[in-house]
Amino acid sequence: MEIIEAKDLVFEYIRRDEEGNVEGITCALDHVSLDVKQGDFVAILGHNGSGKSTFAKHINAILYPTEGTVWVDGKDTSREENLWEIRQEAGMVFQNPDNQIIGQVVEEDVGFGPENLGVPTKEIWERVEESLKAVGMYEFRKHSPNKLSGGQKQRVSIAGVIAMHPKCIVLDEPTAMLDPNGRKEVIRAVRALNDVEEITIILITHYMEEIIYANKVFVMERGKIAMEGTPREIFSRVEELKALRLDVPQVTLLSHELRKSGLAIPEGILTCEELVEALGHVARG
Amino acid sequence: MSIILDHVNYVYEAGTAMEFAALKDVSLTINEGEFIGLIGHTGSGKSTLVQHLNGLLVPTGGNIYYNGKDIHDKEYNKKELRSRVGLVFQYPEHQLFEIDVFSDVCFGPKNLGLDRKEVELRAYAALKQVGIEDEYFYQSPFDLSGGQKRRVAIAGVLAMKPDVLVLDEPTAGLDPKGRDEILDQIAGLREETGMTVILVSHSMEDVARYVGRIIVMNRGQVMFDDVPRAVFRHYRELEEVGLAAPQVTYIMQALRKSGLDVDTDLTTIEEAREEILRAVGK
Ligand SMILES: Nc1ncnc2c1ncn2[C@@H]1O[C@H](COP(=O)(O)OP(=O)(O)OP(=O)(O)O)[C@@H](O)[C@H]1O
Numbered sequence: 411m412e413i414i415e416a417k418d419l420v421f422e423y424i425r426r427d428e429e430g431n432v433e434g435i436t437c438a439l440d441h442v443s444l445d446v447k448q449g450d451f452v453a454i455l456g457h458n459g460s461g462k463s464t465f466a467k468h469i470n471a472i473l474y475p476t477e478g479t480v481w482v483d484g485k486d487t488s489r490e491e492n493l494w495e496i497r498q499e500a501g502m503v504f505q506n507p508d509n510q511i512i513g514q515v516v517e518e519d520v521g522f523g524p525e526n527l528g529v530p531t532k533e534i535w536e537r538v539e540e541s542l543k544a545v546g547m548y549e550f551r552k553h554s555p556n557k558l559s560g561g562q563k564q565r566v567s568i569a570g571v572i573a574m575h576p577k578c579i580v581l582d583e584p585t586a587m588l589d590p591n592g593r594k595e596v597i598r599a600v601r602a603l604n605d606v607e608e609i610t611i612i613l614i615t616h617y618m619e620e621i622i623y624a625n626k627v628f629v630m631e632r633g634k635i636a637m638e639g640t641p642r643e644i645f646s647r648v649e650e651l652k653a654l655r656l657d658v659p660q661v662t663l664l665s666h667e668l669r670k671s672g673l674a675i676p677e678g679i680l681t682c683e684e685l686v687e688a689l690g691h692v693a694r695g
Numbered sequence: 696m697s698i699i700l701d702h703v704n705y706v707y708e709a710g711t712a713m714e715f716a717a718l719k720d721v722s723l724t725i726n727e728g729e730f731i732g733l734i735g736h737t738g739s740g741k742s743t744l745v746q747h748l749n750g751l752l753v754p755t756g757g758n759i760y761y762n763g764k765d766i767h768d769k770e771y772n773k774k775e776l777r778s779r780v781g782l783v784f785q786y787p788e789h790q791l792f793e794i795d796v797f798s799d800v801c802f803g804p805k806n807l808g809l810d811r812k813e814v815e816l817r818a819y820a821a822l823k824q825v826g827i828e829d830e831y832f833y834q835s836p837f838d839l840s841g842g843q844k845r846r847v848a849i850a851g852v853l854a855m856k857p858d859v860l861v862l863d864e865p866t867a868g869l870d871p872k873g874r875d876e877i878l879d880q881i882a883g884l885r886e887e888t889g890m891t892v893i894l895v896s897h898s899m900e901d902v903a904r905y906v907g908r909i910i911v912m913n914r915g916q917v918m919f920d921d922v923p924r925a926v927f928r929h930y931r932e933l934e935e936v937g938l939a940a941p942q943v944t945y946i947m948q949a950l951r952k953s954g955l956d957v958d959t960d961l962t963t964i965e966e967a968r969e970e971i972l973r974a975v976g977k
């Protein structure tokens with residue numbers, strides 16, 4: 411069952427001057443077609459300005475297609491009557507947490523979403539607790555979100571989305587501002603939501619390490635999909651990725667370099683354990 | 696050039712229920728030409744610390760000296776200080792405000808009182824340095840993608856040609872190539888001009904690759920201050936405070952555990968490659 415379906419999606423930003431005359435057009439999405447199945451963990455990579463955020467904003471109907479169609483759980487996002495349901499089913503975590511935190515107290519902020527959905531009070535508090543624990547921010551529940559540092563705020567916004575119990579969560583560089591530990595915690599939380607709750611995950615990131623557990627990766631370039639495949643397939647194409655301004659995880663890169671130096675190591679190594687094993691074969695001859 | 700922080704304390708909202716001591720007795724000397732990495736868990740006080748370097752925040756205790764002069768003396772020229780110590784904010788949106796990208800980058804050098812030609816030459820050069828194409832020059836900075844905004848914010852500070860460049864997580868949101876390009880540019884500029892660079896970062900890999908000295912913050916205090924290799928040797932303590940060693944260090948440790956006789960004290964891919972080739976006899 412497809413939770414997200416985009417068909418021939420084109421999106422143009424129209425820039426206007428003060429008088430409203432058209433100054434220029436940027437074609438940010440150029441005939442994008444893709445499907446995401448319910449329960450998938452999908453990653454989107456791509457250079458700055460390749461269209462990732464623009465695509466993400468189509469999933470919860472912040473932007474509508476200039477051409478083509480996007481369906482979320484079978485509902486056309488350009489139809490106004492679907493808006494409410496789509497926004498509830500597809501939660502979104504943006505790049506900058508400042509723009510999404512509204513509450514005066516952390517737990518209040520996280521409770522806003524479920525409260526708006528009419529969830530009973532007792533359950534709201536359960537959801538707030540579970541979400542804050544999932545991102546390691548429970549001890550800050552009484553703090554004011556405005557006073558938190560960048561990384562802490564980002565974790566609160568993720569908790570806010572989790573508390574809505576959506577079918578699908580789109581995370582637009584959720585870990586860009588986090589320390590290594592926070593990054594691990596968030597990715598762990600996201601994977602658990604995917605594994606245990608079967609929530610569909612769409613993760614946009616510039617950290618290659620974060621997506622090795624995805625089951626599908628799309629690589630964007632100038633508004634188009636340039637590559638798609640499993641992480642292993644994608645990360646086996648080191649030189650192509652570099653040409654697209656991307657990279658591979660450090661362990662993959664090291665393996666690739668060793669292979670270039672003549673060691674018999676396969677492409678597409680994704681974890682430390684795999685490299686240890688491959689080098690074990692090399693050392694034993 | 697030198698910056699000295701002498702027993703600096705900073706308390707947010709002192710005297711209210713929200714009082715928070717973000718810096719506790721921080722003493723540091725920053726020398727001319729150094730390339731320093733400032734790391735620490737989220738909320739450890741990095742942004743608070745760097746906003747003290749150009750006088751934006753005033754310590755609630757202790758003193759800060761720039762070239763031996765206390766920057767909070769009444770006679771001290773703060774405006775001059777801000778042009779010498781350039782700060783790129785953690786959130787580029789806090790820095791962008793002009794109607795188009797080019798004017799935005801011109802703002803800093805214009806404020807220095809330079810003539811128009813020089814201002815524009817500097818702005819042009821800075822935008823090229825950060826990889827912004829001409830087609831974006833006359834667009835609103837708010838109509839750019841996340842990574843593009845960050846590049847413009849960095850260009851705005853580079854155009855001032857500061858003696859000390861402070862970058863608060865400059866590579867967050869940049870694509871991998873852009874991250875390398877910007878850090879290479881900055882490392883190159885530093886070589887060329889002798890500028891001092893302070894890089895706040897959550898990427899242990901970037902820090903290991905570029906800087907000569909790492910300062911680790913933990914809950915408002917300096918925890919370590921040493922060369923990268925020595926700091927990352929404390930990886931277990933770093934993990935306890937939300938950080939980590941570069942991934943390469945963990946790979947080397949796993950290899951050693953598997954019986955391969957390798958040095959585990961390495962932090963970059965290049966070093967690791969050499970060492971592994973040596974160990975397997977190639
Ligand atoms: N509000 C806007 N008005 C006009 N053009 C825009 C606007 N937002 C984005 N663009 C342009 O659309 C293109 C795609 O931008 P988008 O934000 O989708 O990129 P992205 O892949 O998310 O990049 P990043 O990795 O930097 O976040 C870019 O060329 C960008 O300059």
Ligand SMILES: Nc1ncnc2c1ncn2[C@@H]1O[C@H](COP(=O)(O)OP(=O)(O)OP(=O)(O)O)[C@@H](O)[C@H]1O
Binds near residue numbers: 556557
């Ligand atoms: N305006 C403020 N009022 C009260 N407390 C604040 C304020 N700004 C920051 N703090 C607190 O001060 C501490 C240090 O914040 P700071 O922004 O310096 O951390 P940081 O190390 O830069 O974190 P990050 O890696 O997330 O950017 C945090 O605990 C934060 O909650």
Ligand SMILES: [Mg+2]
Binds near residue numbers: 505
């Ligand atoms: Mg984006």
Ligand SMILES: [Mg+2]
Binds near residue numbers: 559560741742785863
């Ligand atoms: Mg900060």
